[in-house]
Amino acid sequence: MVKNLLMLGTCAGLLSGCYQANTSQTPTPTAYSTSEQQKMQAAHHWDVLAAHEARLITTTLQKHNVPLHVSGGDADTPFYNGYKNLLTSQLVTNGAIVRSTGSGSAQVSFDVNVIEHKDRDSRRKPAGSWTLLATGVVVAAHAVEHWSTPAKLLFPAAIGADIYSGNWIKDTDFEVIITTTVIDKNQIIHSSSNIYYINGGDAQHYAPQENSTSKIRVTDRG
Template identity: 30%
Template sequence: MIKFITLGLFSSALLLGGCASKYADVPAPTRFENAEQQKLQAANHWKLIARHIAKQIADDTADRLNGRLIYVPTPNNEQAFVTGFRELLITELVRQGTPVSIKPEQALQVDVQYSIFKFSEERARQTYHYGDATALAAGLWAVGGVMAGNLASAKGVDAGIKLLTGAAALDGFGWLSNEALGRGRFANGAVPRSEILLTTSIADGNRLISRVSNIYYTADEDHALYWNKQNTNAGTTLKVMQAEGK
């Protein structure tokens, strides 16, 4: 079995640098290690979030309800995402067998806290994924550190590697990028400027018995779903059509 595959070209360069000063007026800013963060791009993603949180709530309250029910308030005039999340959370709690009340009396209430932030465009300019393959010329790719052990479990690995050296090298690179290097899991488009912080918590008296906090990217083009509050008090007018012959 091949233990390690190296594709492409390698070059070396002489690195020159001076000695950094031992003293400074302020600490030098450093960057965090590269990490991943989920991007919300469909209402189904809201459902997955609700399912995850409902399971956490069910686990946290399994032995603490003592005959009581869980209540999820559904206030008006919230963002479309928050309204949808509350409804989906109720559905997922019921689906997982958690006793849910339609009234707040004598029930443990789920408190939903929602915050949204908008960051500068400048922060996204140096965002990159470690281990990317780089196109050097037509049919020639420089790929660093592709482990055969990781490739072996991927479907069609042999065909994918052959494509890299064939006439369809571009397709081969696409396969390698998405399947072998795992690029398929990365969302399309630029790094979003908007991020949301979603927290759900349940208190029993003065004691918190469940709390979940998560941060997500939101697509900038879906701004209205996450920023704009809905005016649900206005109601909806439906036009009633009389059937012919009546």
């Protein structure tokens, strides 16, 4: 009797699990496969992007034999001003004909979108992070037991730091989308978008700050 009740309970539990698994009112959330995205943290990275875009544009120009004029963007920010000059230099280096005026030239421009995420889930640690940490703990424990000189305990920690510290990237809620476009006679002959992480404090390099005004209350009281 008890055996039959246990079997009945087990079957009921399995059926309820199947019911829950196949009757969701909304799609079940799932994660993307692990991917990587680079982080811009220096003007050198702007030059790397400019070199990449210059190579793409000069490849496109093999089909469209037109001179270029880099008009840049319409914002007065460090990135807009710096990237315009860097892209101009890289285009010239790659053999493109770049004019100082827009007359009779294809227009090279770029657009920047800064995104601030307000509600992001925590990101899972890279595969092997805990294993590496555990290995370091084991090595340190072994040193405590077998090494007579306390100063030698610094060596395992230093080795682990040297190996792993180069991969430390601080999490950020800010991203930037940079789109470089070439237009010739109302025809888009090149368009390329790149997405990067940026530090929150660097957002003003890419997007102009909103003008802020202070409200002052004026009364006639003495």
